[in-house]
Amino acid sequence: MTTLEPFPERIYVTRPVFPTIEEVTEKLRDIWAAKWLTNNGPQHTMLEHELTDALKVPYLSLFNNGTIALIVACQSLRLSGEVITTPFTFAATPHVLSWNNIAPIFCDIDAATMNIDADKIESMITPHTTAILAVHVFGTPCDVVKIQEVADRYGLRVIYDAAHAFGVEIGGRGIGTFGDISMFSFHATKLYHTVEGGALTHGDEHLKQRIDLLKNFGIKNEDEVVMPGINGKLNEISAAVGRIMLGYVEDERQKRIRLHAVYNEELAEVDGLTLMPPCAPDVKLNYQYYVIRIDEKIFGRSRDFVYDELRKYNVFARKYFHPLCSEFTCYRQLNSASPANLPVANVVGQQVLSMPMYGGLSEDDVRKICAILKSFKG
Ligand code: T4K
Numbered sequence: 504m505t506t507l508e509p510f511p512e513r514i515y516v517t518r519p520v521f522p523t524i525e526e527v528t529e530k531l532r533d534i535w536a537a538k539w540l541t542n543n544g545p546q547h548t549m550l551e552h553e554l555t556d557a558l559k560v561p562y563l564s565l566f567n568n569g570t571i572a573l574i575v576a577c578q579s580l581r582l583s584g585e586v587i588t589t590p591f592t593f594a595a596t597p598h599v600l601s602w603n604n605i606a607p608i609f610c611d612i613d614a615a616t617m618n619i620d621a622d623k624i625e626s627m628i629t630p631h632t633t634a635i636l637a638v639h640v641f642g643t644p645c646d647v648v649k650i651q652e653v654a655d656r657y658g659l660r661v662i663y664d665a666a667h668a669f670g671v672e673i674g675g676r677g678i679g680t681f682g683d684i685s686m687f688s689f690h691a692t693k694l695y696h697t698v699e700g701g702a703l704t705h706g707d708e709h710l711k712q713r714i715d716l717l718k719n720f721g722i723k724n725e726d727e728v729v730m731p732g733i734n735g736k737l738n739e740i741s742a743a744v745g746r747i748m749l750g751y752v753e754d755e756r757q758k759r760i761r762l763h764a765v766y767n768e769e770l771a772e773v774d775g776l777t778l779m780p781p782c783a784p785d786v787k788l789n790y791q792y793y794v795i796r797i798d799e800k801i802f803g804r805s806r807d808f809v810y811d812e813l814r815k816y817n818v819f820a821r822k823y824f825h826p827l828c829s830e831f832t833c834y835r836q837l838n839s840a841s842p843a844n845l846p847v848a849n850v851v852g853q854q855v856l857s858m859p860m861y862g863g864l865s866e867d868d869v870r871k872i873c874a875i876l877k878s879f880k881g
Pocket of ligand 1: 518519571593595596638667691
């Protein structure tokens with residue numbers, strides 16, 4: 504029988520998956536023997552090949568984190584002017600545009616998927632628009648078909664922030680094959696990680712050459728530097744951890760599938776809660792996050808009330824993504840950031856709560872978290 508005592512230790516929104524120390528030690532010995540720590544070493548080369556297969560993409564370039572990867576993606580496509588994006592994302596997404604001297608233009612989101620509303624993109628296009636930067640938020644795919652249609656009609660580039668979408672597929676096709684470029688984050692808090700790290704994926708050999716130059720200072724060889732690049736390189740220790748983690752990712756995904764099912768079972772009948780959208784039949788999800796939305800009028804308690812009360816039980820859920828990026832001091836003066844332009848995002852931002860989700864949780868832990876949550880209902 505579930506008791507409503509606080510958990511003895513903090514339950515965070517997530518915990519990184521740790522490989523065994525023995526596996527890491529073994530790989531470290533290889534690195535020490537090779538006397539090669541970074542700059543395109545053997546672990547890096549092998550991981551690039553392994554991830555190209557795992558993500559079912561034609562080309563992949565590793566990076567030291569997802570944010571630098573996305574900055575380089577914009578550089579590689581020579582984007583400028585304005586780029587249409589979503590306000591419902593992590594800060595990195597619009598910041599990457601700012602770091603490229605590009606104005607983020609916020610487009611409202613779809614109420615069901617919480618992704619950019621593909622039907623509203625067209626109305627945001629101006630003569631300055633060069634691209635669409637969409638996010639597969641919480642790993643739910645964007646409407647890739649409609650987004651590409653709009654982009655093709657106006658000659659725009661499409662970049663996907665696939666930070667949350669490791670291993671997601673549509674009709675057996677890797678999510679990283681849609682648009683011009685996709686970015687994956689391999690941060691420690693992600694389903695798959697290299698401690699810190701990331702990648703760009705795309706379908707163009709010449710683009711790979713350009714991206715690989717851009718992530719290494721533009722150095723072509725010892726005598727030629729051909730463009731103003733940056734340091735986006737992934738080191739050998741991270742690459743080695745990434746190679747080990749490829750052996751863990753499906754097991755972790757399976758554990759999360761079971762925990763998702765428990766959350767769904769426990770919360771489905773609770774009035775005032777909206778659960779994650781169901782998986783479309785041709786989509787393979789990664790189940791990285793479990794996100795609910797709390798309608799205060801029906802549930803009787805606000806998201807912020809629930810967030811605060813859960814902490815008293817040692818449950819540290821997170822308000823991903825609140826505040827909206829359009830509410831940041833650096834963006835809120837933009838016309839597109841006005842709440843009148845973003846009615847759905849502003850409601851979702853007030854309601855959303857990311858619940859604890861990682862393989863180290865037991866089904867009983869999740870049932871207890873749900874019981875605590877349900878006990879707050881007003
Ligand atoms: N685009 C999108 C849509 C993204 O979500 C992100 C990153 C990016 C771009 C940028 O990719 P990267 O440049 O990061 O590769 C976390 C992650 O740091 C961040 O990578 C992620 N999105 C974001 C959604 O979540 P915070 O500020 O919430 O992290 P933090 O430190 O509060 O960690 C969350 C919880 O995880 C903690 O409460 C406890 C647990 N934790 C965390 C770490 C780092 C651990 O148990 N152990 C750990 O080592 O951003």
